Amino acid sequence: MRRSPLAAVLALAGLIFLPTPAAEAGALRVSPLNLDLSSQRPAATLTLRNDDGSPVNVQVRVYRWAQRGAREVLTPTEDVAVSPPIASIEARGERIIRVVGLAVQGPGERAYRVVVDELPPPPDAQGRQVRLLMRHSIPVFVTPAAATAARLEQLQMSARRGPGGLLLTAENRGARRVRVADLRVLDATGQVISERPGLLGYVLAGAQMGWELPAATDTGAPFRLKAETDAGSLDITLSPRL
Template sequence: MRASCDRRPGNKANHGHRLLLATLLACAFGCPAGNLQVAPIVLEFTEKQQANALWLQNNADHPINAQIRVQQWSQTTASDQLEPSQALRASPAIIQIPPGQRQLVRIVRPMPMPTAPVQHEQAYRVWVDELPQIDGPQPAGLQFLLRYSIPVFVLPDGAQPREQIVKAPVDTSALQASWQVLADALILDVRNTGNQRVRLSELGWVADKGTITPLQRGLLGYVLAGQRMQWKLPLATRLPVTGHLQARLNDAPVAQILPSATH
């Protein structure tokens, strides 16, 4: 597994120094940057589980304040959509972590458990935002505030957690991929008709002669259960006319061919 870290700058004046917001999209292993650490970086709820533990670690020599919030995650327009949700809540929602200590945040399901079987996995993201220092001496120079985006999945009835099992090749019968090769980019559209998410990484184009052209090193992204996702990937070189796409699915040890819907 790998984690994708995206640094997102923003300007904010604060007692003569600047703050930058660094967004860490936690997808597999936590990014080891900054004083605030979060673990685990993927959460899974079984169908009857009502709470999960999220640990915040402060590696700094001063207290760190953080805010935790939850949003529902969907891909209804072939892109990631996030909306506020009360289906999961963070307790506490604002926390102070002493220097060198770690604190527990419980992610809870306050609503009654559904009486009817849940057919598809539900997806959320937990946002952990480091808050600016207000009290005490202000550090000089450029400062970074961390933001973690942590995937959370509520499993459908009978499903096994995917993050705690030995990785193996994925049944691809629920996946349908289509793509369009442009002069300088490849547009990939993947539909997932299964009842659990699929994570794609190490995407490559395999020519009929067997030559592999890497298109995305590391994580590409998720296709959520019963939904569809699209990516536009820049091309450094023209692809062979005939071939197919392959990717590692759910961090399986070897890449698998993406089933084509139109090719």
């Protein structure tokens, strides 16, 4: 089956999984969930854990991560290296992947993604593949030594009405990324009309990012937006544009 270009972009960004037909889900875990590198700490490690009863093979690649037009863009890069790029993990075993920044000097924070793909196993006797293939996309940030922490006032939010609810845009005017989580939209009575528990996403330094939020009621009136960020708690009132 031919994949659409949109599906290919989303898969590369780690936003969806594109598994092969399978009868058994894979059990590949990666930790930690993000990495920070700098000139003082140019290297770090990822631990890959295979919880399955069979060995798995993985491929590890690195992409430069940008946000343009409120969309994720990934580009192959050699700024960050991984070793080994191909690995086999025994059943119930672990493998350490070393991540090294080769370009840690620079004027601003740079963002990358380490993408870990589980490779297809050999077909069984009937020629079928019997495992869901997992993909993990790990944020990696290379931060200058003199960089200051993100500030909440540098995150500018706006919204407009869309066919299915709210189209929310976040603009980060600072020099560090901002992590946004546990977002809620409340109407004038305090009723929650839309929410996204857990991690919503990152807004990279100097970039814009957007999300579509289904709303339970008409979103033409001003609303209250609440979220948790690594720069503090966000609590603002927005009036959506048409």
